[in-house]
Amino acid sequence: MAGRGGSETDAAGGPARHLPVLLAEVLSHLAPRDGGVYVDGTFGAGGYTRAILEAADTRVIAIDRDPNAIRDGQALVAESAGRLTLAHERFSRLDEVVEAEGTGLVDGVVLDIGVSSMQLDEGERGFSFRRDGPLDMRMSSEGPSAADLVARLGETDLANLIYRFGEERQSRAIARAIVAARAQAPIERTLQLAEIIAKVVWAKPHEPHPATRSFQALRIAVNDELGELARALSAAERALKPGGRLVVVTFHSLEDRIVKNFLAHRAKASAGSRHMPALDGPAPSFRLVARGAVEAGDEETARNPRARSAKLRAAERTEAPAHPPGDLDRFLPPLPAADARSR
Structure with missing residues (x-):
């Protein structure tokens, strides 16, 4: 799931883009250095990976659940002269990918949450409401499709899904x-x-397509995107060495809220009281690097309208152990009454 953009708003999350959003800000907060090992958890078209490889004498482990992205990335692997490894995997398992590579803990993780232009440009993938194709929306072409959800969910559950994952009032x-x-x-x-x-x-001229939010909701449900994001943040927490940086770029409020709350929780010491010191909770595993969200400037938003909705959050790993992953549900929005993925 890596958003790439151009000029046409044709899928949930905004237009496709060919240049990575907030690239300069990502590199500034990730701070690649010679000899460092970095994870690009959302490889997509390889924009961030290429920039990290060019910024210093680094090694990059790039991950994507879309087999087409892995296939198309082989040219960059060849160019990198052994400094790039591509893994066909979900980014929620990035810590397992890092362990399998035998590199030890890594110096940085970057996640760009969104929809790939490669997926949007291919009508047969079923992400676009402007290009005809089968109603699919599966990132990895596995499991139930959007057509399955539309066919199986009852009216109330379908309305809940569209409202909660698409924030659609109608x-x-x-x-x-x-x-x-x-x-x-x-x-x-x-x-x-x-x-x-x-x-x-009904949408007024120059407003998003009427199906934008509904398609977003179905895509999120089909791919369990919010659950994947929460698990990826936890995996990054386990994979980063002390001082390693986590940089996340999101494109809508549901994603940003998860990242914001996760980092705030992980950066906060356990609260004590007048009578009991804060000794019983885990120590902060992150230190916030970016105070609040970093947003694109006027020049970038003029060049790429999608950048208007982009928000970057960054944090640095402390020496404290990673928190247990069993608390991730607290960062997720309420699910629809019926689990769309099991119906």
Whole structure:
């Protein structure tokens, strides 16, 4: 899941982009140095990876769950003369990938959360509401598709999913329209679903497409994106050496909220009281490097409209042990009444 952009808003999260958003800020906070080992957990088209390799004499372990990204990245592997390793894996398992590589703890992890232009440009992947294709949306082409969710979920559960993962205020009207339409014929194509939504959600000129939030919600549910993000943050916590940097770029509020709350929690010492010192909780595992979110400047947003929604957060690993991963649910939004991935 690595957002790449251009000029057309055609999928949830914004337009595709060919240049990495906030690249200068990412490098500034990651601070690559000679001899360092860095993880690009969302390889995509390789923009951040290439920049890290060029910034210093580094080694990069890059991860992507999309087999097409791994295939297309082989040219960069060849160029890197042994300094780049590509792994076909979920970024939530980045610590396991690092362990398998035998490098020890790493000096930095960068995560760019979004949709890849490669996925958007291929209508058959089913991410775009402007390009016709099967209603798929699977990053790894495994498991239930978006068409499966649209076909199986009840109206209430579908409305909950669209509201909570898409932050769509008209979710109930959309769910009602979907249920009515699927009673007449299966909903199996992207433009078919987009047209159903456009009939009940009206957008003014220059506003996002009416299907933007609904497609975002389905994509998040199909790929368990928020759960993957929370697990990836925990995996990065385990993979980073003391002083190692974690840099995360997000593109919508659900993602940013998870990153913000995770880092705030991990950077906060256990609270004590007047009568009991703070001894019973884990010590802070991160120190915040960026106070608040870093956003793109006017020049970048003029060049790439997608950058307007981008937020960067960064933290540095302390010497304290990683926190137990069993508390990750606290960082996730409430799930729909029925788990979309199991229906």
